[in-house]
Amino acid sequence: MDYKVADLSLATFGRKELTLAEHEMPGLMEMRRRYGASQPLKGARIAGSLHMTIQTGVLIETLTALGADVRWATCNIFSTQDHAAAAVVVGNGTVDAPAGTPVFAWKGESLAEYWDEAEKVFQFKDSEGNPIGPNMILDDGGDITLLVHKGTEFEKAGAVPGQDSTDNEEYKEVLRVLARSLENDATYWTNIGAGIKGVTEETTTGVLRLYDRFKDGSLLFPAINVNDSVTKSKFDNKYGCRHSLIDGINRGTDVMIAGKTAVICGYGDVGKGSAESLRGQGARVIVTEIDPICALQAAMDGYEVKRLESVVDFADIFITTTGNFDIIRVEHFQRMKNQAIVGNIGHFDNEIDMAGLAKIEGIVKDEIKPQVHQWIFPDGKKIIVLSEGRLLNLGNATGHPSFVMSNSFTNQVLAQIEIFTKLEEYPIGVYVLPKHLDEEVARLHLDAIGVELTELTQAQADYLGVPVEGPFKSDHYRY
Amino acid sequence: MDYKVADLSLATFGRKELTLAEHEMPGLMEMRRRYGASQPLKGARIAGSLHMTIQTGVLIETLTALGADVRWATCNIFSTQDHAAAAVVVGNGTVDAPAGTPVFAWKGESLAEYWDEAEKVFQFKDSEGNPIGPNMILDDGGDITLLVHKGTEFEKAGAVPGQDSTDNEEYKEVLRVLARSLENDATYWTNIGAGIKGVTEETTTGVLRLYDRFKDGSLLFPAINVNDSVTKSKFDNKYGCRHSLIDGINRGTDVMIAGKTAVICGYGDVGKGSAESLRGQGARVIVTEIDPICALQAAMDGYEVKRLESVVDFADIFITTTGNFDIIRVEHFQRMKNQAIVGNIGHFDNEIDMAGLAKIEGIVKDEIKPQVHQWIFPDGKKIIVLSEGRLLNLGNATGHPSFVMSNSFTNQVLAQIEIFTKLEEYPIGVYVLPKHLDEEVARLHLDAIGVELTELTQAQADYLGVPVEGPFKSDHYRY
Amino acid sequence: MDYKVADLSLATFGRKELTLAEHEMPGLMEMRRRYGASQPLKGARIAGSLHMTIQTGVLIETLTALGADVRWATCNIFSTQDHAAAAVVVGNGTVDAPAGTPVFAWKGESLAEYWDEAEKVFQFKDSEGNPIGPNMILDDGGDITLLVHKGTEFEKAGAVPGQDSTDNEEYKEVLRVLARSLENDATYWTNIGAGIKGVTEETTTGVLRLYDRFKDGSLLFPAINVNDSVTKSKFDNKYGCRHSLIDGINRGTDVMIAGKTAVICGYGDVGKGSAESLRGQGARVIVTEIDPICALQAAMDGYEVKRLESVVDFADIFITTTGNFDIIRVEHFQRMKNQAIVGNIGHFDNEIDMAGLAKIEGIVKDEIKPQVHQWIFPDGKKIIVLSEGRLLNLGNATGHPSFVMSNSFTNQVLAQIEIFTKLEEYPIGVYVLPKHLDEEVARLHLDAIGVELTELTQAQADYLGVPVEGPFKSDHYRY
Amino acid sequence: MDYKVADLSLATFGRKELTLAEHEMPGLMEMRRRYGASQPLKGARIAGSLHMTIQTGVLIETLTALGADVRWATCNIFSTQDHAAAAVVVGNGTVDAPAGTPVFAWKGESLAEYWDEAEKVFQFKDSEGNPIGPNMILDDGGDITLLVHKGTEFEKAGAVPGQDSTDNEEYKEVLRVLARSLENDATYWTNIGAGIKGVTEETTTGVLRLYDRFKDGSLLFPAINVNDSVTKSKFDNKYGCRHSLIDGINRGTDVMIAGKTAVICGYGDVGKGSAESLRGQGARVIVTEIDPICALQAAMDGYEVKRLESVVDFADIFITTTGNFDIIRVEHFQRMKNQAIVGNIGHFDNEIDMAGLAKIEGIVKDEIKPQVHQWIFPDGKKIIVLSEGRLLNLGNATGHPSFVMSNSFTNQVLAQIEIFTKLEEYPIGVYVLPKHLDEEVARLHLDAIGVELTELTQAQADYLGVPVEGPFKSDHYRY
Numbered sequence A, B, C, D: 001m002d003y004k005v006a007d008l009s010l011a012t013f014g015r016k017e018l019t020l021a022e023h024e025m026p027g028l029m030e031m032r033r034r035y036g037a038s039q040p041l042k043g044a045r046i047a048g049s050l051h052m053t054i055q056t057g058v059l060i061e062t063l064t065a066l067g068a069d070v071r072w073a074t075c076n077i078f079s080t081q082d083h084a085a086a087a088v089v090v091g092n093g094t095v096d097a098p099a100g101t102p103v104f105a106w107k108g109e110s111l112a113e114y115w116d117e118a119e120k121v122f123q124f125k126d127s128e129g130n131p132i133g134p135n136m137i138l139d140d141g142g143d144i145t146l147l148v149h150k151g152t153e154f155e156k157a158g159a160v161p162g163q164d165s166t167d168n169e170e171y172k173e174v175l176r177v178l179a180r181s182l183e184n185d186a187t188y189w190t191n192i193g194a195g196i197k198g199v200t201e202e203t204t205t206g207v208l209r210l211y212d213r214f215k216d217g218s219l220l221f222p223a224i225n226v227n228d229s230v231t232k233s234k235f236d237n238k239y240g241c242r243h244s245l246i247d248g249i250n251r252g253t254d255v256m257i258a259g260k261t262a263v264i265c266g267y268g269d270v271g272k273g274s275a276e277s278l279r280g281q282g283a284r285v286i287v288t289e290i291d292p293i294c295a296l297q298a299a300m301d302g303y304e305v306k307r308l309e310s311v312v313d314f315a316d317i318f319i320t321t322t323g324n325f326d327i328i329r330v331e332h333f334q335r336m337k338n339q340a341i342v343g344n345i346g347h348f349d350n351e352i353d354m355a356g357l358a359k360i361e362g363i364v365k366d367e368i369k370p371q372v373h374q375w376i377f378p379d380g381k382k383i384i385v386l387s388e389g390r391l392l393n394l395g396n397a398t399g400h401p402s403f404v405m406s407n408s409f410t411n412q413v414l415a416q417i418e419i420f421t422k423l424e425e426y427p428i429g430v431y432v433l434p435k436h437l438d439e440e441v442a443r444l445h446l447d448a449i450g451v452e453l454t455e456l457t458q459a460q461a462d463y464l465g466v467p468v469e470g471p472f473k474s475d476h477y478r479y
Helices: A008-024 A026-035 A054-065 A082-090 A111-120 A143-157 A169-184 A188-195 A204-215 A230-253 A269-279 A292-300 A330-335 A354-359 A402-421 A435-443 A458-464 B008-023 B026-035 B054-065 B082-090 B111-120 B143-157 B169-184 B188-195 B204-215 B230-253 B269-279 B292-300 B330-335 B354-359 B402-421 B435-443 B458-464 C008-023 C026-035 C054-065 C082-090 C111-120 C143-157 C169-184 C188-195 C204-215 C230-253 C269-279 C292-300 C330-335 C354-359 C402-421 C435-443 C458-464 D008-024 D026-035 D054-065 D082-090 D111-120 D143-157 D169-184 D188-195 D204-215 D230-253 D269-279 D292-300 D330-335 D354-359 D402-421 D435-443 D458-464
Strands: A045-049 A069-073 A136-139 A198-201 A223-225 A261-265 A284-288 A317-320 A340-344 A364-369 A372-376 A382-386 A430-432 B045-049 B069-073 B136-139 B198-201 B223-225 B261-265 B284-288 B317-320 B340-344 B364-369 B372-376 B382-386 B430-432 C045-049 C069-073 C136-139 C198-201 C223-225 C261-265 C284-288 C317-320 C340-344 C364-369 C372-376 C382-386 D045-049 D069-073 D136-139 D198-201 D223-225 D261-265 D284-288 D317-320 D340-344 D364-369 D372-376 D382-386 D430-432
Touching: A008 A026, A008 A054, A008 A082, A008 A402, A008 D364, A026 A054, A026 A402, A045 A054, A045 A143, A054 A069, A054 A082, A054 A402, A069 A111, A111 A143, A111 A169, A136 A143, A136 A402, A143 A169, A143 A188, A143 A204, A169 A188, A198 A204, A198 A402, A204 A223, A204 A430, A223 A402, A230 A269, A230 A340, A230 A382, A230 A402, A230 A435, A230 B292, A230 D230, A261 A269, A269 A284, A269 A292, A269 A317, A292 B230, A292 B435, A330 A354, A354 A382, A364 D008, A402 A435, A435 B292, B008 B026, B008 B054, B008 B082, B008 C364, B026 B054, B026 B402, B045 B054, B045 B143, B054 B069, B054 B082, B054 B402, B069 B111, B111 B143, B111 B169, B136 B143, B136 B402, B143 B169, B143 B188, B143 B204, B169 B188, B198 B204, B198 B402, B204 B223, B204 B430, B223 B402, B230 B269, B230 B340, B230 B382, B230 B402, B230 B435, B230 C230, B261 B269, B269 B284, B269 B292, B269 B317, B330 B354, B354 B382, B364 C008, B402 B435, C008 C026, C008 C054, C008 C082, C026 C054, C026 C402, C045 C054, C045 C143, C054 C069, C054 C082, C054 C402, C069 C111, C111 C143, C111 C169, C136 C143, C136 C402, C143 C169, C143 C188, C143 C204, C169 C188, C198 C204, C198 C402, C204 C223, C223 C402, C230 C269, C230 C340, C230 C382, C230 C402, C230 C435, C230 D292, C261 C269, C269 C284, C269 C292, C269 C317, C292 D230, C292 D435, C330 C354, C354 C382, C402 C435, C435 D292, D008 D026, D008 D054, D008 D082, D008 D402, D026 D054, D026 D402, D045 D054, D045 D143, D054 D069, D054 D082, D054 D402, D069 D111, D111 D143, D111 D169, D136 D143, D136 D402, D143 D169, D143 D188, D143 D204, D169 D188, D198 D204, D198 D402, D204 D223, D204 D430, D223 D402, D230 D269, D230 D340, D230 D382, D230 D402, D230 D435, D261 D269, D269 D284, D269 D292, D269 D317, D330 D354, D354 D382, D402 D435
Parallel strands: A045 A069, A045 A136, A136 A198, A198 A223, A223 A430, A261 A284, A261 A317, A317 A340, A340 A382, B045 B069, B045 B136, B136 B198, B198 B223, B223 B430, B261 B284, B261 B317, B317 B340, B340 B382, C045 C069, C045 C136, C136 C198, C198 C223, C261 C284, C261 C317, C317 C340, C340 C382, D045 D069, D045 D136, D136 D198, D198 D223, D223 D430, D261 D284, D261 D317, D317 D340, D340 D382
Antiparallel strands: A364 A372, A372 A382, B364 B372, B372 B382, C364 C372, C372 C382, D364 D372, D372 D382
16 A cells, blocks of 8 residues: 555554544444445545545545545645544554555645645556546645646646746646656546546635636536535534634643734634634634625624724734735734734635745744744844644644534535436536535534434424425525 | 504604614615715605514605605504604604605504505505505515405406405405405506516515515516515524514513523524523523524534423523424423413514413413413413514514614615616516625614724735625625 | 502502512512511511512512511612502502502602601501501611611701701702701600611612711611622622613613623623623623723623723713712713713712713703603714613613512511521621521522532531531632 | 753743743733842742742742742642743753752652652752751642641651551652651751741642641741632632633543533632633533532523533533532443543542542543543443543643733732731731732733723722722622
């Protein structure tokens, strides 16, 4: 078995954590119970790219329990939990004879390593050991989907642009990998793309890219947008961040949140969960927003809503949650108080202008501990930046907890089954899961936390005009 | 001017309250400022049916300020505020020479009176005093829209079914009114229907009826679904009920909510606001739900989620918020504690089986004060029922506060303008307001509460793929 | 039977409300069950002065059920509930033949009437119909205790100062009443004072006066400070105000609290409950404080803490809770926004400088409805003042709810029994109730709300060094 | 310099953390600014025993900045932060030439090591290098105070009891150390005791022991009870635990708290903070209590209050906060759900019957990671126990955050100054700090979090009968 992880000897600890996590992921475990015998993913070869954490380990082992062949990379250079990667590789085997799933991920990869490993998740072997591509993709952010599409595009064009065609450090690596591949096999990605039935995508960003491709006609296969399942977006984003924001701040700084003034930039689902997270610890929370509806929601929820410029002088903690870029800029850093704490739980690290910060004349970046830096200004003022502006809940804590990921990942499993077994119902396009599956995901998580669900009588269902067993709401219902 | 209200002498007090309410309804006042000169509703004859409260008074006077001719009835026999009705009728005039808008509503109408008055909102006069129908409807629950459609249907059939064709007391009155009209003028409602450009509808129920009519091909004119504007459903339902639920319980019972166990049946927007309302007062809140997604939300929000049967023995307060029927039934009443409090803030009074309660052998209904009754069981146990099972926030308090209604009603005004001035864009169908108008409604309410909105830079807008001035979200965004 | 109330015919309604309130006052009802047979207050003649509400009705009837003879006045000219007064007077009798307890109180007394009625609670008759004084006082704020002490003092001096010796309108009335009494009987109050075993006092203010008298040697009889029982101060002040603050604002103004900026002046127990009350409704709450410890508590609880001057320009709601005077002054009124709402839930009406407000040149006071006024400034700006600056929870709502008053009043009953039956243990001085009685009051309220109390094992009690049945805490424990 | 720590090379990291913590400890830093020049602790030799964390490092360096000579041990075998110990030892010096304060502490001492190191904090040297005892003690839990008192007692008796006179493993070590000392010098502790001016004690437990000694006449020197300063007990216990409870659970288990049912045993200050901590994360919180007043407070705060027996079957998380023993027993463990989480944030590890758990037949204790164990029952059920039943906020997280400790520790510094400089005002006894110092501690923490304090006018102060600058409250005020 080929694989590349930090240290296989961490597998024992990883296995214990996997077992604990299974208890917290009732949706995935029910998938195993329900479909373990029928093996709906028998024959699926899934190329996966998603933060290689303990929770993802439970997902991977659920996919294999349903019959799939899986290869896995991470989707973020810092987010791998090395003990999780080791445990998934070892599986039922031993450190000397691993018998699990090939994983290509470790904490702290370089960008070059990242894209080299991403390429490897496509390199399946058939039963006779010959190279064969995946027939399914499970993606988070769209990086491996990008490889297939860009690869196909460049093969059609017959050439890959040079690395100096771009300023983007990461895209240089993509071009490097694709150039190498083009040299080896001029139809490699074209063939890979042709073999793929579909992709299930985890995030807003990845989904946006898919819609764009669909609009411009370049999408190669159908896609299921897992991100917009209610049981994903409303749970993972809101409740997941409520958990992991303070967890990241606490582990990173040990600073008392109570009494502090915290600014949450953005009041979407992530911002809503973040604001609640800090208020629950006794912070005074101020929200910034561009959307008048979300701004009004924040006000109705009792938060002060101001422009960043109005509060940057006196606030203690700044958290971006927007999915946009350039939210906290040099002009803001310049005005912040000594030992202000700055972090991002939104999306890319460009929510905070880290590049601009680094360019301030005379500034010194000093590591307090991994993922926690103080930036010392010429006048001695220090600003504490978490996870270098990347997602602080992944960098400073352990990301979302298992229970919330069980919701997202059960959507992933159902989406994989949906496309793999009913491809004919999914012509090329981008789909959300049907509502009855969304409701099913929620249903699978109720028993574990003691929730009793009420059942409609037939008369009540008729009155509402819905089936007794659901789905209960129209597609545009907002929850 | 024809009108029918309880007591015109209440107009002075009503006028003061109107002035106070105007300050709390910045959206409507901005409509007056922005459109007072251009008079976009000049020529509109609006038949309106909506709770005749102070807030509705500000709405009516906004419609007339924009040029409309208006006639108004209430949509609920108990919800009229008599001083509001009086003030709207008097307008700039005096009690002796009223110069406002014709209103046909008073608190405590009988069902027969209710439908008689509803009919009158259609009886406009042209400039020469000749009868003419309305060309617009503004409806809440769909009662006056029903008159037009049923009237038209029966005129086509040539006959109105007899009152004994139905067990429904209210529908008997509808049949009575329509039979009388058919006798007078066999094409009365057909002509009315033909003259109407469109309807704007306030509520879920009304909207459901409209979609049903559209599906079965019987819808006579286009409709705008105001209910599903975010600034209506998410604000009015959630924040409005958070305000008015405890207000109704407090005024009705003066009972301490802290320490009590309260059951909220349903965790939609109304349920979410209701649960928060009671928790904010220190109650222990238990939620019942049929929808696994909403049930999981309730659990994530920290509420116990149980079936009513599991908790009916020991809870102190029971509130229905479902929009469904038969939620609290005789079997539940039988098991409740002495002095349990039961109320409905959901929709119709059939959420609670009031009819069943009244039929329990030996039970005595005793009025404590208007809208508050104790039902005394043969064994002496008392159950306190608010507003006879009708909406307790309207019956025991004063409904939603002005600020939240300003959001709903600004949607109404924009919807009226939209259909009246751009009819060609609205072929028969049911529409929600375009998102930019929804955002505009929110925007109009920010200054009044000191909210500062952040503006996107052009680069940021481009990054997100939205205009700098919005709309900012996709149609399926859930807020 | 002599009495003076607004309208005896309200007794039927009052009786229903009394019955409902009894259910919510388990402590008092347990007093009746426990002591109804032994009649520990047999022989007690209690002069009472405390807001004549429904809850006080349950208190009065508990005292009489324990054997006492009672006469009652209110302690605030606006706080009487006329139906409560009527019901207490009628008792088991009828409107034509009242058989209850003499009450001298109605809503809206003048100051002169107030002090005339206060005097009457001392005018008991013995079994032969001869005048006799009370032997116990139950007081709220110390007004009738003042009559005895001032009366005694002036009788000793042989003269009552003239009314023009004071600017205080209320004290003029005290002097008037005492001068009249001195004229009739030069030792009237001296005799009354000599006959009194002790007083139980409800409030901070009354208690302060008692401590002052004790310090200067003028206290005539022992006093129990009910105010500082934990089950009074921490419950009545904090949880009572959490309930009744928003109730008063809602009934008075119907204004949406969510999204508004509210300033709570003072973060003692009343302030803590008030801040929570408004936050539970979605307000942004700002606190002002003079005490650094309370200020730090407010900050730890997530509130912004500022000086009034820093926020008076933009806040929407201002509530005083301090027990101090001159908190909101003319300079503040001048800077407030149009339609700012101002109210007091602290103590006297001098927390807000109402006199100063009235003296602003050109200002007009306009009544919107009883207890709600708009003060219209020369430039048209309106400020809404609740209850003329007096306690808004009493003036605009119905005061604290029964359950919380049951705690205070059970302390009162226990304190009355304590002094009346164990006078020898109470030499002249001011006492708090022993902790075991304080705990007992709490214990009596647990069953009603479904609380299960854990019992210590003997070993655990020994470990802690407390008796198994309590008391559990040292006297200085802060809860 | 003698010292004993884990690894001096951690000093660089420790020094960075100390600098960060100084910013969060404004009270201590103000002590340095205010008293750095006057050196009020010049001549003080302080023997200290308190968790050797970063915050304690700031305390130690504040004491030395005020002139004191200090020697330090930890008061808990697991709570030392090795980088903090190293940094304090190194001080301004280098790893090769440490120039700070002698510390005797490392994470994971054995009990024998613990008591050996505790003894060393008494071994000062005078300027000529001769042995000399401390003249002040700063203690947490009373262990080093115990050494002095027991040592003196045994020296008087002329013998130390044998180790087999006790079953208590820890007390055996105390006897061993004291026997060794007696052998060396028969008046060692008697002399030490005679040289000590006083002790300042941090905790409830330590304070109880002091009161006991004072009552039985054995107390050797005056003591200041720092624990009962408002700025200690109400802040450290309540807000500190609100912060550190979820921090410990998160770091220990990574489990989602939202939706879980959590039982908080005890609703004192620690319980209040703990309940709020979990509620803020979306848990359903159930409280157990023995004290009816605290139980009623919990109910008023909206928590369900039950006996542990009633809820042990279905709850997910169990936290003890009582200060009592034997709260969670074998009978409870037997009934818990699989993967229930059990931890203690109250006091000693005997709140949970760890000994009983270990004795269950067939049970296996398996370490998941340091301070997190799963106890596997014969039937496969696992119970997760944090920190072996010891304080989980110290064992699984980093204890209270700096800001809250700054409050406690500023009390400590003021108390040390108080006794050291005004010994004549403190005859042998146990004292709390005067209220003006308690208020001063709070005041020193306001600026850092942007709190504006309001100042009384002289007239207002007179009205209240307090000085303009405080103290503002009576000693029995409960905050």
